[in-house]
Amino acid sequence: MSGALAEAPPAAAIDSVETQSCFDVIELLFFAYRDFVSDPDRILTDYGFGRAHHRVLHFVNRQPGLTIAELLDILRITKQSLNRVLKELVEKGFVEQRTGVQDRRQRLLFPTVKGRDLALALSRLQGERIRRAIERCGEDDRQAALRFLFAMIDENDRDHVARLVYGAGQRKGQ
Amino acid sequence: MSGALAEAPPAAAIDSVETQSCFDVIELLFFAYRDFVSDPDRILTDYGFGRAHHRVLHFVNRQPGLTIAELLDILRITKQSLNRVLKELVEKGFVEQRTGVQDRRQRLLFPTVKGRDLALALSRLQGERIRRAIERCGEDDRQAALRFLFAMIDENDRDHVARLVYGAGQRKGQ
DNA sequence: TCCGTTACGTCAGCCTTATTGACATATCTC
DNA sequence: GAGATATGTCAATAAGGCTGACGTAACGGA
Numbered sequence: 001m002s003g004a005l006a007e008a009p010p011a012a013a014i015d016s017v018e019t020q021s022c023f024d025v026i027e028l029l030f031f032a033y034r035d036f037v038s039d040p041d042r043i044l045t046d047y048g049f050g051r052a053h054h055r056v057l058h059f060v061n062r063q064p065g066l067t068i069a070e071l072l073d074i075l076r077i078t079k080q081s082l083n084r085v086l087k088e089l090v091e092k093g094f095v096e097q098r099t100g101v102q103d104r105r106q107r108l109l110f111p112t113v114k115g116r117d118l119a120l121a122l123s124r125l126q127g128e129r130i131r132r133a134i135e136r137c138g139e140d141d142r143q144a145a146l147r148f149l150f151a152m153i154d155e156n157d158r159d160h161v162a163r164l165v166y167g168a169g170q171r172k173g174q
Numbered sequence: 175m176s177g178a179l180a181e182a183p184p185a186a187a188i189d190s191v192e193t194q195s196c197f198d199v200i201e202l203l204f205f206a207y208r209d210f211v212s213d214p215d216r217i218l219t220d221y222g223f224g225r226a227h228h229r230v231l232h233f234v235n236r237q238p239g240l241t242i243a244e245l246l247d248i249l250r251i252t253k254q255s256l257n258r259v260l261k262e263l264v265e266k267g268f269v270e271q272r273t274g275v276q277d278r279r280q281r282l283l284f285p286t287v288k289g290r291d292l293a294l295a296l297s298r299l300q301g302e303r304i305r306r307a308i309e310r311c312g313e314d315d316r317q318a319a320l321r322f323l324f325a326m327i328d329e330n331d332r333d334h335v336a337r338l339v340y341g342a343g344q345r346k347g348q
Numbered sequence: 349t350c351c352g353t354t355a356c357g358t359c360a361g362c363c364t365t366a367t368t369g370a371c372a373t374a375t376c377t378c
Numbered sequence: 379g380a381g382a383t384a385t386g387t388c389a390a391t392a393a394g395g396c397t398g399a400c401g402t403a404a405c406g407g408a
Contacts, residue, residue: 026301107385132325137325141319146202148307165197241356242356253357277404279405
């Protein structure tokens with residue numbers, strides 16, 4: 001446009017106290033997540049997978065018998081996006097689909113042994129980073145961080161996430 | 175590929191204690207980040223921007239006078255990827271580039287007033303979520319979460335991040 | 349002053365992950 | 379049987395990332 005490119009005054013001069021005090025959370029969340037998700041990348045490319053495959057495999061492994069609808073709700077992507085990566089995971093023998101028992105329209109998702117092994121290898125890698133972090137900051141900070149992260153989730157979704165994270169295990173299906 | 179699709183036994187039966195105890199961090203980090211980055215999306219699309227633009231604008235605003243090399247180190251993307259979004263931010267008048275004073279090879283990045291306003295509007299939105307979280311879990315948990323998140327960052331990068339997050343402000347350049 | 353290095357920009361092509369919209373099929377439920 | 383639900387799929391598109399190669403300008407030391 002006509003580009004009146006006036007320079008902005010320094011941030012500290014304008015920011016409200018509230019905005020200023022949030023930059024640390026905003027930025028540390030960015031950096032922690034950046035490094036956290038980068039760990040599994042090398043292993044994943046060995047299998048021809050990306051981060052999307054990782055996410056699907058993780059939650060299928062965590063909650064065997066998961067339905068497509070539930071997985072879509074967790075990942076917040078479209079079914080077309082999910083279908084692409086899921087199809088690859090099934091074709092390569094990492095995930096198995098079974099027709100639901102109570103509701104035969106559903107496709108329940110289960111990890112194969114191979115899928116479990118990969119999912120656990122990836123979790124182990126991320127777990128190493130987490131354990132190193134706990135060594136630095138202590139178990140109390142980890143517990144507090146869990147409470148804080150949980151409080152950062154959309155209010156409508158917290159019950160669902162709590163069940164998934166703390167109440168997960170074998171579900172319905174065969 | 176001959177597909178012996180044996181089902182894996184339930185996770186609890188195999189997981190080591192160490193692996194098991196990391197699932198909560200892995201998953202809450204995923205859900206918190208998922209919701210955290212989704213807040214600014216609606217505003218961003220109004221401007222024809224995406225999350226990549228947001229990240230660039232945020233750090234340019236936080237550290238006026240940032241160089242391209244420093245920004246690449248923060249974002250961990252290639253200069254080609256950065257250049258695409260940066261060019262759009264400059265063309266639309268949200269970021270201004272100036273030739274470095276001490277080193278004329280460098281292009282120092284500054285937010286325009288327009289850029290600052292947008293960056294702060296986006297931070298404010300994310301700050302609201304953070305403040306709601308603190309209301310739920312308390313200031314102590316926030317402080318602890320910051321320590322935990324910091325410890326999750328690559329060791330080599332912690333000093334750099336600490337300077338950026340806690341020691342940021344106006345830098346070199348006119 | 350010359351030369352190697354550094355900082356940055358750019359062209360070209362490609363991949364992954366996501367989107368929207370439309371439509372098909374099987375199954376459940378009333 | 380009819381409508382709603384769960385899933386699969388085709389097609390087109392966009393965002394955001396990548397590699398590789400090459401060009402230019404500026405720095406900095408021998």
